[in-house]
Amino acid sequence: MKQELIDHWVQRDFLRKRSLDKEKVKSMIEYSAINMTIVKSIPLTDQSAILIFRETYESIRQLGDAQWWLLGYEPRNHEVSMEILKELDIKEKMRLNHLSRFKTIRNDANYRGFKVTIFQAKEILEFWDKCADEIRVLLFKKLE
Numbered sequence: 001m002k003q004e005l006i007d008h009w010v011q012r013d014f015l016r017k018r019s020l021d022k023e024k025v026k027s028m029i030e031y032s033a034i035n036m037t038i039v040k041s042i043p044l045t046d047q048s049a050i051l052i053f054r055e056t057y058e059s060i061r062q063l064g065d066a067q068w069w070l071l072g073y074e075p076r077n078h079e080v081s082m083e084i085l086k087e088l089d090i091k092e093k094m095r096l097n098h099l100s101r102f103k104t105i106r107n108d109a110n111y112r113g114f115k116v117t118i119f120q121a122k123e124i125l126e127f128w129d130k131c132a133d134e135i136r137v138l139l140f141k142k143l144e
Helices: 004-009 022-039 050-071 080-083 093-112 118-143
Strands: 015-017 073-074
Touching: 004 015, 004 050, 022 118, 050 073, 050 080, 050 093, 050 118, 073 080, 080 093, 093 118
Parallel strands: none
Antiparallel strands: 015 073
């Protein structure tokens, strides 16, 4: 991530400078997986799709938050949390392009009353299944 963009986000209060707290980062990474264990135990229906989508989104966002904390910043909004994940070099890197759309779907559901479909919930779950473990491993390696 370019330093000028980081500086711009700090200036706009999208990021706040923080010292590295390894225990906090470790907890964030672990909690994302715990949350997903619970999410995956919920049967996917028309009614549960929104819950499954939102909670999966939150688990992904939390991985982005952990990455920022590793870099010495606290993210103050979802945009920067998701943007930092796009910088990661993972096998399924192309899937990282879906993050902006996931943010839009989540915002539409939360703030505009749009219905999350079963297809959308399946899509974000697939993202988690294909990308999250590798992201978590990368984050844990950075903690060492």
